[in-house]
């Protein structure tokens with residue numbers, strides 16, 4: 001696809017984003033080094049070659065149109081201007097230019113080992129992966145095999161792992177299908193590139209089909225719990241009440257649900273002792289206190305005996321220390337110890353339905369072929385991006401399947417300070433500002449302000465590109481940078497559809513005026529927080545938007561922030577929490593599963609992950625997903641004639 005002419009234009013584009021710049025004082029070669037010097041251009045070309053055919057074709061057309069304008073032979077200033085003009089020509093062209101820009105920056109600052117890290121003072125990987133034995137032994141079936149189970153569980157993340165353990169401990173024959181791979185400490189090399197490529201859904205941050213939001217999710221044995229930031233928050237009383245009163249999950253608002261939360265808390269070793277604030281979090285928390293805002297240190301599912309804050313800073317790429325209590329270490333291990341079979345690299349394609357009831361799952365294993373698992377119970381726990389896709393491929397789930405996708409959209413503020421912030425050290429989520437959790441309407445649809453893992457590739461690619469020189473100037477100070485997010489509980493949102501190949505295709509659009517007002521309010525509060533903390537530059541991450549610098553009119557900047565459109569071409573929206581797309585509820589027209597978690601239209605099929613949330617949790621959802629999954633496991637056991645509660649006690653005894 002990329003012939004010689006197109007490659008020449010692509011190289012020129014990469015070189016326009018990251019050119020060699022002359023500076024008198026450049027001891028590490030930071031300014032002089034171009035995208036060609038780090039070979040970022042070659043990796044961009046390779047990445048384009050791996051894109052779906054339609055995207056490759058689009059990129060080819062974009063490069064051809066630049067070739068017609070003699071792009072490679074023009075000056076830096078003309079090339080920058082042509083990229084701006086091209087972005088204005090059409091939505092597709094804007095998406096293409098943004099993709100090329102972000103890929104170039106991502107690889108230039110993220111490829112390991114990276115010469116730019118010296119400039120930042122970022123140490124890169126702190127230690128080589130330790131040799132740690134893999135204690136789960138996945139089953140490797142052959143093409144055409146037919147397996148039998150009492151329950152087949154699709155997905156091994158926060159929800160699937162818990163249900164697998166609970167059912168296996170109650171004596172059921174359980175088979176878990178996980179489409180991702182099996183990785184443990186011995187695979188975690190602490191690099192962003194391998195972390196994303198191996199353990200994230202579709203290889204890392206992926207845009208919704210409408211390009212409005214960038215989505216991250218885990219896809220590996222353990223799902224999101226293997227790579228997440230371990231911030232453990234219990235569901236809020238107003239959310240529990242809403243789910244009970246409006247969606248029929250009555251017991252969720254009683255002490256009986258506390259029993260589930262408490263057992264998850266204990267098995268996951270959640271504690272308060274490993275949340276040291278790094279300099280960046282100290283800086284904005286001191287400002288929050290100055291502003292009189294409510295905040296607290298986080299609880300985390302992290303073994304204090306293995307805790308090392310230096311290693312914790314890399315936890316988004318897996319945890320070498322073994323302190324992280326992902327479901328790989330807890331519930332999946334419990335499941336395996338009680339005889340559950342686990343198959344990795346295995347994607348469930350279709351739920352089998354016979355006589356109107358669940359009959360099993362058809363799945364494919366890469367490099368092997370097709371298998372069938374016959375089972376009277378199917379637990380769909382592939383996460384809220386994939387669970388509805390499985391239902392839609394299978395023609396079950398009713399009219400609500402895929403609707404009500406909620407993502408906790410976040411905008412991100414990047415600020416720089418006069419001093420080094422060491423933002424890559426320590427747990428990324430050690431503090432939460434909950435001052436605004438009630439939102440502008442005072443109804444519990446508000447936002448939390450939190451940190452995020454500070455990475456060079458993704459961070460460098462997210463900082464708005466105005467000109468190459470300006471971007472490099474900001475990156476030169478990356479060590480002094482700090483980020484916050486406003487994790488917003490939204491009312492409206494998205495939907496999961498399937499494409500022509502039956503694969504998940506999420507779309508997302510913030511169109512409820514209350515959500516838009518809350519998001520803009522969240523942007524303003526974050527900007528105010530960094531201003532109060534003494535930042536010398538503040539950037540709202542929005543396409544082409546210049547930042548505020550000491551001496552600029554701050555009120556005018558805040559005004560501009562209020563007008564940023566919250567979609568493609570405007571603020572960059574990020575999300576790592578997928579919920580609601582197979583939600584529970586009383587009404588089959590508006591929910592997929594009944595309040596116990598079983599499909600309205602297909603008995604024997606249960607929803608076991610974050611897609612079951614009736615509405616977004618408004619808090620980082622892992623603990624709520626796990627507690628709800630524990631409850632669903634009891635409902636499955638009750639339905640099968642086994643006492644759910646005694647199974648729960650078994651889990652607690654085993655903890």
Ligand SMILES: Cc1cc2nc3c(=O)[nH]c(=O)nc-3n(C[C@H](O)[C@H](O)[C@H](O)COP(=O)(O)OP(=O)(O)OC[C@H]3O[C@@H](n4cnc5c(N)ncnc54)[C@H](O)[C@@H]3O)c2cc1C
Nearest residue numbers: 155157159179223224229230231348382386609610620622
């Ligand atoms: C970077 C990041 C940081 C986060 N930090 C936090 C945090 O600090 N605190 C918190 O509470 N939450 C956090 N989260 C969110 C949390 O991890 C998720 O909400 C949670 O893991 C979702 O659980 P789940 O069971 O719904 O799905 P997942 O955990 O996503 O698991 C679904 C699994 O199913 C597999 N699968 C999907 N479809 C199929 C199929 N058809 N066949 C077979 N397998 C399939 C997937 O590969 C995946 O492994 C974070 C998420 C990310 C990405």
